[in-house]
Structures are given as C-alpha cells and as structure tokens.
Amino acid sequence: GESVGLHLPTLSVQEGDNSIINCAYSNSASDYFIWYKQESGKGPQFIIDIRSNMDKRQGQRVTVLLNKTVKHLSLQIAATQPGDSAVYFCAENRRSNAGKSTFGDGTTLTVKP
Amino acid sequence: DADVTQTPRNRITKTGKRIMLECSQTKGHDRMYWYRQDPGLGLQLIYYSFDVKDINKGEISDGYSVSRQAQAKFSLSLESAIPNQTALYFCATSEGQGRETQYFGPGTRLLVL
Numbered sequence: 001g002e003s004v005g006l007h008l009p010t011l012s013v014q015e016g017d018n019s020i021i022n023c024a025y026s027n028s029a030s031d032y033f034i035w036y037k038q039e040s041g042k043g044p045q046f047i048i049d050i051r052s053n054m055d056k057r058q059g060q061r062v063t064v065l066l067n068k069t070v071k072h073l074s075l076q077i078a079a080t081q082p083g084d085s086a087v088y089f090c091a092e093n094r095r096s097n098a099g100k101s102t103f104g105d106g107t108t109l110t111v112k113p
Numbered sequence: 114d115a116d117v118t119q120t121p122r123n124r125i126t127k128t129g130k131r132i133m134l135e136c137s138q139t140k141g142h143d144r145m146y147w148y149r150q151d152p153g154l155g156l157q158l159i160y161y162s163f164d165v166k167d168i169n170k171g172e173i174s175d176g177y178s179v180s181r182q183a184q185a186k187f188s189l190s191l192e193s194a195i196p197n198q199t200a201l202y203f204c205a206t207s208e209g210q211g212r213e214t215q216y217f218g219p220g221t222r223l224l225v226l
Contacts (some may be wrong), residue, residue: 034215042220045217098163104155
C-alpha cells in the first residue's frame with residue numbers, strides 16, 4: 001500500500017551542527033509535501049512545504065530537498081539549536097486523494113548542548 | 114488566543130462510557146480533521162469534513178463518530194470507549210483549494226480504563 005516513512009526514528013546532534021532528517025514516500029502521484037514539527041505536549045506545526053515542480057525550497061535555517069526520481073525528501077536544519085528538539089513529520093498530499101495528508105511516523109531530534 | 118482549540122485537554126474514562134471531544138477554530142477554514150496519535154507513531158486519520166454538510170471516514174473510523182455543528186466546530190465521539198482507544202487526539206483545519214497545510218490544536222490526552 002501507500003506509505004510515507006522516515007529513515008530513522010531518532011536523531012541526535014550536537015548544538016550548532018547541521019541536522020538532516022529524511023523521508024521516503026511511495027506514491028509517484030504525490031505532488032505536495034509538508035514538514036511539521038511537534039514539540040512535547042503540543043500539536044504539530046508547519047515548518048516548510050514544497051510542491052513537486054520544485055526540488056529545493058529554503059526557509060529560515062531550514063531547507064527541504066525533493067528527489068522525485070527516488071521518491072525521497074529531506075529536511076535540513078542549519079546550526080541546530082536546543083529549541084529544535086522535537087519530533088519531525090513529513091506529510092504528502094496528492095490531488096487524487098482529495099488533498100488529504102498522509103503522515104510519516106516521525107523522527108525524534110535531540111540536540112545535545 | 115489559539116486558532117484551533119480542543120476540549121478537554123485531558124480525560125480519563127471507563128470502558129463502555131460515551132465521551133465527546135470538541136474542537137473549535139477561528140481560522141475560517143472549511144476543512145477539519147480528527148487524528149489519533151499513539152506513542153512513537155504518526156498521525157492516523159479518523160474522520161474529516163470538507164464543509165458543514167460533508168463528513169468522510171478516514172483510515173480508522175470504527176468505534177468513532179463525528180458531528181460538524183458549524184464551520185467552526187467539529188466534535189469527535191467515542192460511543193462506547195475501550196482501552197485501546199487510549200491515545201492522543203488532534204483536531205486540525207486546512208483552507209483547502211490547493212492550500213493543504215494543516216493547523217493543529219493542542220491535543221486531547223484520553224485514557225480509557
């Protein structure tokens with residue numbers, strides 16, 4: 001069946017280093033991808049999105065890369081800070097699914113001081 | 114004030130009891146969603162509604178029902194709660210019309226004894 005998955009359930013990085021969180025998806029019709037951040041005790045919050053007609057999008061300290069050939073996207077966080085510690089989810093959408101999102105299981109990012 | 118609110122934030126109930134979780138939004142969005150999150154896992158879609166007259170089942174609707182009382186209100190009911198419905202429940206909204214970023218409430222932590 002269709003799935004969205006993250007390669008690693010946990011990631012630990014040193015403060016100040018760059019973090020890379022990966023996500024694979026299975027449906028080649030997926031045309032819109034979103035990264036969410038979920039801090040402890042809160043609901044997921046939007047970080048950055050990318051449409052399938054792009055391969056890179058940058059925000060403030062975050063970059064999303066999309067490789068449609070291998071159905072892979074990544075979230076890069078520059079100069080990781082303690083406040084970046086959270087669970088990160090990727091979600092995919094496609095028009096054939098009426099715009100509903102399918103979420104991956106999440107990667108827990110821990111930033112060590 | 115938060116754009117998406119959920120009540121109650123925490124609830125303990127007994128097996129067989131009927132409970133209702135409520136969600137309200139001030140974003141003016143037509144689309145609303147209910148998700149369930151189990152520890153270490155992603156979000157599973159229970160029900161979704163694209164407007165007041167539209168209700169659709171998600172991946173795991175068995176044992177749940179919903180009511181869309183108004184554009185701003187979407188409630189989730191467990192008709193007869195069972196222990197494996199112990200989980201974190203999130204309500205979310207989205208604008209639709211190609212804008213599928215979802216905005217989540219703070220969650221309701223439910224324990225069924």
